[in-house]
Amino acid sequence: MSEADPGAAPFFLRAEGEAAAVMRARDWSTSPLGQPEEWPQELRSVVALMLPSKFPMFAAWGDELGFLYNDAYSQILGEKHPDAMGARFREIWSEIWDDISPLIDRAMSGEASYFENLPLTMNRRGFDEETWFTFSYSPLYDSSGTVRGMFCACTETTDQMLAERAASTSEQRYRTLFESIDEGFGVLQFLPTADGEAEDYYHLEANAAFIAHTGIDDALGQKVRSRLPDEAPRWIERFSAVRKTGIPVRFEERLEETGRLIDVYAFRVEPKELDQVALLFRDITAKRRDDERLRELAATLERRFEEALAERKILADIVENTDAFVQVVDLDFRFLAINRASANEFERVFGVLPKVGDSMLDLLADQPEHQADVGAIWSRALAGEEFTEVAEFGDPNRARRHYEIKFNALRDAEGRLIGAYQFVHDVTQRVEGERRLLETQDALRQSQKLETLGQITGGVAHDFNNLLTPIVGSLDLIRRRHDDDPRMARLLDGALQAAERASTLVQRLLAFSRRQVLRPRATPVAELVENMSELIRRSIGPRIAVELDFAPDLKLAQVDPNQLELALLNLAVNARDAMDGVGTLRISARNETIGHRPPLNAGDYVRLEVSDTGRGMDAETLRRATEPFFTTKDVGHGTGLGLSSVSGLVAQSGGDFALASEIGEGTTATLWLPEAVDTGEVSTAKRSSAPQEARTAAVLLVDDEPLVRDGAAEMLADGGFAVASAASGGEALKMLADGVAAEILVTDYAMPGMTGIELAQQARALRPGLKVLLISGYPAEAEADDQLKTIPRLDKPFRQDELLRALAELG
Incomplete structure (x- = not known):
């Protein structure tokens, strides 16, 4: 163990914050750590690292693991603070000791470890509470390389975990209710129309009951006009009336897909700007079933026969006229049936019109690549596999589209496989929409990254301006005093040019981050x-x-x-x-x-x-x-x-x-x-003229950055001003109250505890007529302050002539 200087004072006497204050007030004779003057240098260094940190940290040292921590960690301790300072680790967290002691043993054996969202039941306020923490344990070594303690950096994630649990529970309840109710529920989204196009909607959401009642198992994403071309006008008329007026409507409608009679309640989804209409309906087919049954019994055998023939004709017409592409193929890839829509689409994509009896593979003989694709997917169906998938087909020089294809096996009365059939829908627009959605989401993520980068660069620009101010000012003063030395003047001119380039870079950073x-x-x-x-x-x-x-x-x-x-x-x-x-x-x-x-x-x-x-x-x-x-x-x-x-x-x-x-x-x-609206003040950004003659006066200079304060004071003194300096607004007000001579107040805007605007207001209350010049290294933060409009401002960095000109313009 390294030896501490016996005469050294406790190093935390100069530290700020509540934890440091507790250390100074504590009686260390009762602590297993002993007197701070006797602490080894390794422990002193760790505590010096912890105290100013805004991140929760603690250290435990020695055989009994004496406990030390910073201000941020005191919030985690709750009512255990401040008694925990210097106490034994095990006594502080006795309620969770069984949970964390294995982790502590690993650290004390020299193993660093990291734990994410570890659940712990803690008693910090007089009652047990469920908490989660993300933290790391690291061993602390003395000068001989022996593990003498451990160090922890941690953050409490309790609020995050509870919020995620609540959101998950709420989502599950909603989804369970949504999927389990017997009433059909769906949401339709209005599609913006171009000139001359009819209004349309597409299915945005649908529960299981909606699909069961309507028989539309592939409705999501489809337009109403393309999915239900004959029924669409009357449905869309009702949807649009509800969407525009917000007045719900209730009506009965028989669904063509399933023949079910439904009682529909349609209402607008708020807010209005969503342009969505929700449907809630229940099946009332059973209520009308008896009437239908009576009508059937009254029909004659001849009528039944005619209806049977009509039914077959209707079915054939539906298959022939549907928008779906229907194909039936035997085991030799020959067409047993193909509807008009499918035949036309086949010709549009592959350049040849098929008919019943043609061999699909022979038709594509001069297109071997497409023949292979079509043959591969149909071979699966002709082997008895029933499946649905989305695939892309077609000659790129003609038309290449995405299709959702549902394959089924075709069997005879004895169940023997004799072929396969498919129902196909063109889903190119849906696939393209999904692609655009992914691109939009990616663009949003990039925008968020740029916004974060903008916030970072804005902060960097602020600090850089504070660094540049004493550099530019000092170089300017030295340049003036060595004007008769050509070599020195050349070197100083180069340094000033570099500083000006850095200032320009700061302006670019501010422009990029939109914080200028x-x-x-x-x-x-x-x-x-x-x-x-x-x-x-x-x-x-x-x-x-x-x-x-x-x-x-x-x-x-x-x-x-x-x-x-x-x-x-x-x-x-x-x-x-x-x-x-x-x-x-x-x-x-x-x-x-x-x-x-x-x-x-x-x-x-x-x-x-x-x-x-x-x-x-x-x-x-x-x-x-x-x-x-x-x-x-x-x-x-x-x-x-x-x-x-x-x-x-x-x-x-x-x-x-x-x-x-x-x-x-x-x-x-x-x-x-x-275009400018108010043309009262016209400017062309002409170069600034030579500095005005500034009368000498007593100046009170306030800035929390010592380098900026010292550099500005030197410029003012060189310009003939009497200068008094203060490191904070509170110190400046005390100096004014004590009678310090000051005709002008030159103050930074962003300072701990009090802004330059607030200081100016209170200083003028003490000294009516006091002139004020505000200086700022990050102009955007001050620009948001309405009071700034009444106070002259000089942006950092600045040269002596710019400072003197600004003071002269105060009058």
């Missing part, structure tokens, strides 16, 4: 492009011609002009790389009125296009071009954020972005920008 703050205003796009044309030419080189073409009546666009400049520079640089520095870059703009075309709303737009004569992109590259971090450039030569940031800017501005490209034909990027 936009200040849209009425912007004359043509004037903006012309003002920055020289910058574009310098950026893409002298061998690329730049052509500008703008409609003379071009309207103002509602967009942030600074961000639009950045987007155009991104597109210009991409075009330069695609043209290898030689070619023509064309920027044009026209007015365009658009109807409803998601994601664009109907209205007037400025259509801005940037075209090049470069190498172009293939279909796969074009599809992925706007994905974040996707780039075709070599490692180190592109971030992959250029096009995604342009797309983010346009989407955040209420417009749309599209790319069109072909190999060897160049690329065109199109930006649809909403």
